[in-house]
Amino acid sequence: MKMSGGVLCGGSSRCNAVPLFLNHRAASLRISSSSSIPEHVSFVKDVAVTQPPQHLSQLLTILKTRGETIISPGAKQGLIPLAIPLSKNSSGSVIALLRWPTAPPQLEMPVVEVKKHGVWLLAKTVDQYIHRILVEEDAKDSQERNEELFHASADVGEKLYRKGDFAESGISNLDSYLLKKVGIFPDVLERKVKRHFDEGDQVSALVTGEFYTKKEHFPGFARPFVFNAEVMLRVGRKVEAKDAARGALKSPWWTLGCMYRDVADIAQWDDEQIEYIKEKVTEEGRQEDLKKGKAPAQVVLDEAAFLLDLASIEGNWDGYLERIGKCYEEGGLDDIAKFILYKQ
Template structure:
């Protein structure tokens, strides 16, 4: 399906300069990589998400593969591009038939594609963010704020910081600086590679200088590890925490390859040998 859409299929081991938790699938002509995300310690109930890999981390495209395929088929059907339409439906093989029947969008009598996708397919970050911006364009700040808040509900995108970043931007837009600062600080409690933008952009709203980065740099020193162990933290947990901290640090400048070996060692120390192997795997 990705090939039919004009993307080049790439090797799952083509991970140079990419976040090591990604399983690359395809690359577009603009150079953006679509991948699956293998989350080492996934939040409960999380399937393997589909993401766009960016320099500083990932952008969530879909919470799972089925939702991603479903959305592609609906969009193709709605756009009436008959040739590629048929080709895509053929490429989706059995999966497509189960998820979506051609003509369902027209039959639904829902005129807005985004509304159909949210109601019938699932929640997608880009659509929710677009919805908020439409509210602003109409001068409806209240609906924009309500939708921004809805986006952050933890059952919607567990583990991802992006909803909190966007909500902080929304609050800032309406002049609620203090609430925006709190929302941004909340976002930085999530993995920094899930923010959907550079760390610095969020740190600026949070009104933090380099203290968070310095704190994390201290945590990954031998002294930091020993301190955690003395506090009674299990060695496996200390190793997992260190891996998470290193991923955060790598995301700041997008220097993934500098950290990958130590990250793999941490997963090995935590007993996650499969994840350690996966992190190191590359062509």
């Protein structure tokens, strides 16, 4: 059962519409184990070989100010290999940048929370995440508010958010303010749908769930389709839920926001998709694609994407690194291969 469609995945035919955007330079920089903020900027430039977000240093300062531990960008062991670690909080959650293997030049790296089986999107850009942090801090009671965060954000904070604007806006609900003034976020939209259900407004819940899945909102991420499938199940639309779940599985499985099995159950699939992918990453599967006329470079990039999917099921990223890196190398993406295989 072949999969098609979707964008921005790890090189598979699911994202042929996305042009390659790679600045080919040697990833020669070695990052020390002591993590200082300038190291992250250098790492993004020289190892991830892409343009660092303009205000990355300010974000790191903000994360440190709110009590998180800044960690080395090269501390990738055990994490999805597309992540560039930034910080870790007291509960052990890691915040990172996501380095898509292929991406259009205008797309800034999103900020994600790294999970065992993949990532959860926190914000589409660094600036959006800084803006959200400042709004959420300003919305707190004056006794709980960390005033140092506003100082840590420096000039960029003032450009993104004027302190006191949330209170002056007259918008009583923080989530509503975020959606109107900051941007759209997966967790905020999901809470909005749940509130509609709690209020007995099923129509608004369905409309918001559908809005969540618009392709321009979260390109490359499967999570909106997973959540929409759950919404459809809740209102008894089992066929539509099945279709939505199968649509989600056309995107990278490490963007589902949950375990693969949870989505496969809604899609009413047993293990046929897993078996299909396992066949595709064998030498026989590769030769079959070549015989069908698929370009050799595309075949190995597809294989890299499939291997990332398989790794996400187990949460065993390190066990797949060598094969994934080799695929990107064979596909002509040497810089991505070096980034994937980087060890400090």
